Amino acid sequence: MLGYIVRRLFATIPVIAVAAFLVFLLLYLTPGDPAAVIAGDIATVDDIERIRHKLGLDQPMLPRFWSWASAVLHGDLGISIFTNLPVTQLIGQRVEPTLSLALCTLFLAVLLAVPMGVISAWKAGSAIDRLVMLFSVAGFSIPVFVLAYLLIYLFAIELDWLPVQGYTPLREGLWPWLRHLILPSIALGTIYIALIARITRATMLDVLAQDYVRTAHAKGLAPTAVLMRHALKNAAVPIVTIIGIGVALLISGVVVTESVFAIPGIGRLTVDAIIRRDYPIIQGVILIFSAVYVLVNLIVDLSYRFFDPRIQY
Amino acid sequence: MVVMAEGLAASAGASRSPTWLRIEDALRRHPAAVLGAFMLLLLFVMALLAPLLGTIDPQAISPVRRLRQPSELYWFGTDMLGRDVYSRVIYGARVSLTVGLSVAVLATVLGLSIGIITGYVRWLDGIVMRVMDGLMSIPGVLLAIALIALTKASLENVIIAITITEVPRVVRLVRSLVLTLREQPYIDAAIAAGTRTPRILMRHILPNTVAPLLVQGTYVCASAMLTEAILSFLGAGTPPNIPSWGNIMAEARSLFQIANYLIFFPGAFLSLAVLSVNLLGDGLRDALDPRLARSM
Numbered sequence: 001m002l003g004y005i006v007r008r009l010f011a012t013i014p015v016i017a018v019a020a021f022l023v024f025l026l027l028y029l030t031p032g033d034p035a036a037v038i039a040g041d042i043a044t045v046d047d048i049e050r051i052r053h054k055l056g057l058d059q060p061m062l063p064r065f066w067s068w069a070s071a072v073l074h075g076d077l078g079i080s081i082f083t084n085l086p087v088t089q090l091i092g093q094r095v096e097p098t099l100s101l102a103l104c105t106l107f108l109a110v111l112l113a114v115p116m117g118v119i120s121a122w123k124a125g126s127a128i129d130r131l132v133m134l135f136s137v138a139g140f141s142i143p144v145f146v147l148a149y150l151l152i153y154l155f156a157i158e159l160d161w162l163p164v165q166g167y168t169p170l171r172e173g174l175w176p177w178l179r180h181l182i183l184p185s186i187a188l189g190t191i192y193i194a195l196i197a198r199i200t201r202a203t204m205l206d207v208l209a210q211d212y213v214r215t216a217h218a219k220g221l222a223p224t225a226v227l228m229r230h231a232l233k234n235a236a237v238p239i240v241t242i243i244g245i246g247v248a249l250l251i252s253g254v255v256v257t258e259s260v261f262a263i264p265g266i267g268r269l270t271v272d273a274i275i276r277r278d279y280p281i282i283q284g285v286i287l288i289f290s291a292v293y294v295l296v297n298l299i300v301d302l303s304y305r306f307f308d309p310r311i312q313y
Numbered sequence: 314m315v316v317m318a319e320g321l322a323a324s325a326g327a328s329r330s331p332t333w334l335r336i337e338d339a340l341r342r343h344p345a346a347v348l349g350a351f352m353l354l355l356l357f358v359m360a361l362l363a364p365l366l367g368t369i370d371p372q373a374i375s376p377v378r379r380l381r382q383p384s385e386l387y388w389f390g391t392d393m394l395g396r397d398v399y400s401r402v403i404y405g406a407r408v409s410l411t412v413g414l415s416v417a418v419l420a421t422v423l424g425l426s427i428g429i430i431t432g433y434v435r436w437l438d439g440i441v442m443r444v445m446d447g448l449m450s451i452p453g454v455l456l457a458i459a460l461i462a463l464t465k466a467s468l469e470n471v472i473i474a475i476t477i478t479e480v481p482r483v484v485r486l487v488r489s490l491v492l493t494l495r496e497q498p499y500i501d502a503a504i505a506a507g508t509r510t511p512r513i514l515m516r517h518i519l520p521n522t523v524a525p526l527l528v529q530g531t532y533v534c535a536s537a538m539l540t541e542a543i544l545s546f547l548g549a550g551t552p553p554n555i556p557s558w559g560n561i562m563a564e565a566r567s568l569f570q571i572a573n574y575l576i577f578f579p580g581a582f583l584s585l586a587v588l589s590v591n592l593l594g595d596g597l598r599d600a601l602d603p604r605l606a607r608s609m
Contacts, residue, residue: 018447026459034463137595141535143542143589145562146580153573164570165364252454256543260566270455274462274549282459290450 001305004170008301012294014128018071024068028061038081038277041060042189048186054081055279077284079180082276087284091266098265099166100177101257104185110243113193114232117200117239121208122227139194142227144253148187148260154223165262188257192246199242206225210234244300251289333523335600337536346596350554352589360406371556382574389578392561393568401556402579407539410555412472412577416537417530419476424483425526429514431484432491442488449550453478458549466552469529471544475537486529490522531594535587542583558583 027034035052036043043051056064071078077087120132156164162183168176207213208231216226258267266285273281304311328370340476359366375395383390389398431441448456460474494500495518503513544550548564553560558579565575 014443015446015450018443022444022447023451025461037463037465135587137591141591142584143394143539143546143580145543145546145586146576146584147582149569149573149576152569157570193476248452251452252543255454255458256547259547270458271547274458274547277462279459279462282462286451286455286459289452289455292366293452294450 005302007033008298012298015294016291019294020069020072020287021065023286023290024065025238026295027057027279028056028259034279038279039063039279051081054079072287077287078280080273080280080281081212084256090269090281090286091284092266094266094269096169096259096265097263098267099252100167100170101181101184101188101263101265102254104178104181105189105250106243108285109189109192109196109246112189113196114200114239116193116197118204118227118232120201124205129201132201136198137142139190144187144191144256145260147190148184151187151261165260167261167263167265174181184244184257184261184263187260188250188251188253191253193250195246196242200235200239203238204231207231207235233307237304240300240303244297247293247296251293268310271306332601338600343596343599345524345592346599349396349589349592349594349596352585356410356586356589358407359403360410360433363403364467366403368403369397371396371401371404372554373397382572383578390572390574392564392572392575397560398575398578401561402558402582404556405558405561405579406582406586408551408555409541409583412467412475412541412551413534413538413586413590415472415476416479417534419472419485420479420533420537421526421530423476424480425487425519425522427480428484428487429491429518429522432488433495433514433518435508438488445484446475449481449485451478453536454543454578457540457544458547461544461549466550468551468555471541471550475540477538478540479533483526483529483533486525487522490525491518494518494521528594528601529599531590531597535590535594538583538587538590 022032033048035048035055035057038055039048039051052058056068068078075088077091079085080087080090083090116135120129123129152164155161161182167180170177213226213230216230217223221230254265255267255270258265259262259271262268266288269281270285272278273285339436367515373396375391377395378387378391379392379393381387381393381395383398387397387399389402392398392401427441431438456478457474460477461470462472464474475533500517501512508516541550541557542559542562545557546563548563550559553564561579562576565572569576
């Protein structure tokens with residue numbers, strides 16, 4: 001088991017390295033002069049030269065990549081062009097809100113989506129099933145920010161139940177923290193719920209058609225026992241897989257959700273960096289999010305064993 | 314009468330490929346897909362005939378009439394520069410459909426080419442797939458943001474950026490199809506008969522990828538429309554001088570509490586457009602993959 005974890009951990013290194021190289025390469029592959037684009041329309045020649053030097057664009061590509069990569073490995077993601085602060089420090093300051101939002105959404109999504117999918121498969125063809133499928137198609141179609149504004153309009157402006165925007169750190173109390181995260185989590189989680197519910201339903205339909213489920217029913221087990229112990233446990237691997245893959249949706253959505261709800265997280269940092277064309281920040285954020293995504297999916301891989309002891313490492 | 318109609322249907326069916334027959338049959342059995350196709354057609358007509366639909370110049374600024382609520386005169390109200398939101402929303406359909414279709418076609422063609430070659434030329438496979446894995450590990454919107462941040466904002470660059478984020482998924486699909494197909498006995502037979510590789514690819518592999526690619530293409534289209542709106546909303550998308558649904562909503566961000574119609578009208582159109590494409594895609598998938606259809 002330990003050997004497998006180490007092997008898999010090593011296997012993720014090339015993926016992250018390729019991602020890092022691609023993000024780095026963008027500076028060189030994009031047509032035109034990135035330094036001039038980043039500097040903006042009113043920049044002087046000196047400004048452009050300064051940015052070119054800062055980004056290392058005045059050096060040859062490969063040596064520049066090695067020095068950048070070794071800096072990254074030492075935890076140095078470069079210096080922001082606009083604020084002159086280290087990118088790691090800027091990102092570090094904003095981890096808490098983003099992590100809170102992501103974990104809240106993940107919790108909410110799994111808690112709602114799995115039962116939705118299970119009931120939908122159990123009562124396939126019924127009104128509930130149709131409702132879940134309708135929700136799933138709609139969830140894939142409504143953009144996260146449109147949904148966010150709809151929720152704000154209904155629950156914050158018209159009904160005045162929850163705050164319109166903002167974020168309160170956890171140390172100021174559990175309820176104030178949670179109150180600010182409810183609407184963002186629903187907005188961000190909807191597409192994720194749609195995805196997980198759909199896969200859960202499909203997998204459960206497959207499992208429920210198996211012989212051992214019929215046997216379990218025949219020997220007189222209560223329907224819920226059959227559903228939970230015999231069916232859901234055997235459907236777990238694809239469900240957990242889609243939860244891991246769906247994290248990509250979550251990360252893309254975080255950027256949008258944070259800017260609608262004025263949550264001072266990594267997403268907001270990214271949006272501000274876009275407006276200022278602060279490329280080192282964008283580069284750092286992408287690298288960190290990609291690493292998180294790859295690691296989450298590694299954990300998912302490792303969890304298969306827990307759900308299905310037949311899987312040997 | 315019934316017999317004649319059946320005879321006609323049979324003769325019409327005989328002239329078409331089984332793929333088309335299956336699509337027709339499925340459309341009949343999936344009213345949601347027909348609804349999606351119909352709404353999509355309506356949007357196309359709307360985008361094409363935008364100048365004839367009672368619109369005015371979507372860029373015409375009129376400071377005196379700014380932020381008017383929706384009324385008989387201004388169906389969807391006016392924005393903070395006094396531009397007519399109805400006209401902007403109707404013209405905005407052009408941007409969304411252009412981006413959706415272009416990305417769907419480009420990503421499918423590129424993904425198909427790369428996928429077929431890597432699926433068949435084995436030594437290329439390792440390198441190309443590692444690059445694709447790396448690309449896929451970067452969340453799509455972020456990759457597009459990085460690309461846009463380094464280039465000047467234009468519709469073409471938005472299309473290219475979104476295409477790059479969508480290609481790896483198509484490559485994955487095509488490659489897995491090719492890997493399955495090349496193990497089929499009829500491919501062995503073709504090789505044994507002395508058929509050259511390019512001809513095997515064109516005559517035996519390519520036609521078998523059409524159906525899954527058609528389905529994947531609709532999902533790429535839906536996803537591209539959403540990504541364009543998100544990019545524009547974040548200020549990293551279509552340049553502000555082009556009225557796109559994302560741009561209209563981006564400009565309305567700070568005005569939401571006094572002019573929520575600026576978000577809700579374009580938002581509703583965008584959601585409906587993506588919904589139509591998704592419904593059509595689900596219908597096509599059910600039609601082309603009966604095994605999958607039962608479970609999904």
